[in-house]
Amino acid sequence: VHNKCHDEYQKTADWLMSQTKHRPQVAIICGSGLGMLADALKCQDSFAYSDIPGFPQSTVQGHAGRLVFGELKGKSCVCMQGRFHMYEGHSLCKTTFPVRVFKLLGVETLIVTNAAGSLADGLQPGDIMIIKDHVNFPGLVGLNPLCGPNDDKFGPRFPAMSGCYDKGLRRLAMEIGKQLGVAGVMQEGVYAMVGGPNFETIAEARLLHRLGVDAVGMSTAPEVVVATHCGLRVFGLSLITNKCCTHIDSDSVNHEGVLEVGRLRSHTLQQLVTELISRMEINNNNTSNN
Numbered sequence: 388v389h390n391k392c393h394d395e396y397q398k399t400a401d402w403l404m405s406q407t408k409h410r411p412q413v414a415i416i417c418g419s420g421l422g423m424l425a426d427a428l429k430c431q432d433s434f435a436y437s438d439i440p441g442f443p444q445s446t447v448q449g450h451a452g453r454l455v456f457g458e459l460k461g462k463s464c465v466c467m468q469g470r471f472h473m474y475e476g477h478s479l480c481k482t483t484f485p486v487r488v489f490k491l492l493g494v495e496t497l498i499v500t501n502a503a504g505s506l507a508d509g510l511q512p513g514d515i516m517i518i519k520d521h522v523n524f525p526g527l528v529g530l531n532p533l534c535g536p537n538d539d540k541f542g543p544r545f546p547a548m549s550g551c552y553d554k555g556l557r558r559l560a561m562e563i564g565k566q567l568g569v570a571g572v573m574q575e576g577v578y579a580m581v582g583g584p585n586f587e588t589i590a591e592a593r594l595l596h597r598l599g600v601d602a603v604g605m606s607t608a609p610e611v612v613v614a615t616h617c618g619l620r621v622f623g624l625s626l627i628t629n630k631c632c633t634h635i636d637s638d639s640v641n642h643e644g645v646l647e648v649g650r651l652r653s654h655t656l657q658q659l660v661t662e663l664i665s666r667m668e669i670n671n672n673n674t675s676n677n
């Protein structure tokens with residue numbers, strides 16, 4: 388466990404606030420190949436992770452390593468083009484570092500996205516799974532960013548995780564999907580995080596399937612745990628980039644294929660996230676235009 392103290396998050400937040408006038412209400416974490424979600428932001432201020440004091444560095448292809456501030460339909464946003472994964476060798480505390488920085492910047496809602504493999508018969512590559520719950524496999528065996536002394540300034544020692552994916556936002560996303568004409572490729576499901584970096588063996592994929600997992604990936608759960616701990620409202624979606632290999636003759640998975648599906652679906656995802664941000668309520672003010 389490599390815990391960070393409150394001052395370290397605060398230092399990074401203070402530096403960012405000294406460099407940009409944006410005061411984000413919504414944060415977006417872009418999954419593999421989904422960095423284009425930041426392109427929709429207007430009046431951008433962007434920072435390479437390497438220039439931000441205290442920030443970890445992205446090492447994975449498809450994760451640009453840039454923090455982009457901007458406006459989206461009247462809401463102030465910050466977008467991580469590139470996330471940190473446990474398999475890169477970062478401590479979980481580092482992989483989730485930005486989430487607490489966002490909290491200190493005044494963010495209220497976190498949107499997490501990822502690329503994931505499907506285990507559910509009804510989820511095909513290109514489909515969008517709205518995350519209704521997760522199984523945090525590393526967390527179940529003690530690889531949890533909240534391990535170590537609890538920082539009461541962020542949240543309680545024993546935070547509840549039931550209901551960590553906001554029901555209202557899930558409902559709103561499905562409604563928007565219908566209006567955009569993409570409801571046929573959208574459904575809710577359970578995401579499971581595994582450690583990676585290898586894709587699953589056939590036996591592992593079959594096991595996950597039997598456990599009721601709909602989609603599997605290598606991220607997201609730690610960020611959601613930390614966000615929920617500090618009281619952020621969370622919305623999560625998985626872009627299904629491949630079917631998991633459950634038979635010896637299944638197509639094998641590779642990262643290039645994962646990134647390609649992200650490119651193909653970039654427009655739909657951008658529309659969905661933009662509409663969701665535009666119509667979500669912030670600060671208990673009903674900013675919904677519908």
Ligand SMILES: O=P(O)(O)O[C@@H]1C[C@H](O)[C@@H](CO)O1
Pocket residue numbers: 417418419420447470472500501502503583604605606607641642645
């Ligand atoms: O950052 P995400 O979870 O979207 O990335 C997924 C999991 C691996 O990092 C990578 C495998 O292609 O995509």
Ligand code: HPA
Pocket residue numbers: 502503504505586587603604605628629630631640645
């Ligand atoms: O099949 C997968 N397994 C784990 N992580 C992934 N990220 C994209 N696809 C997958």
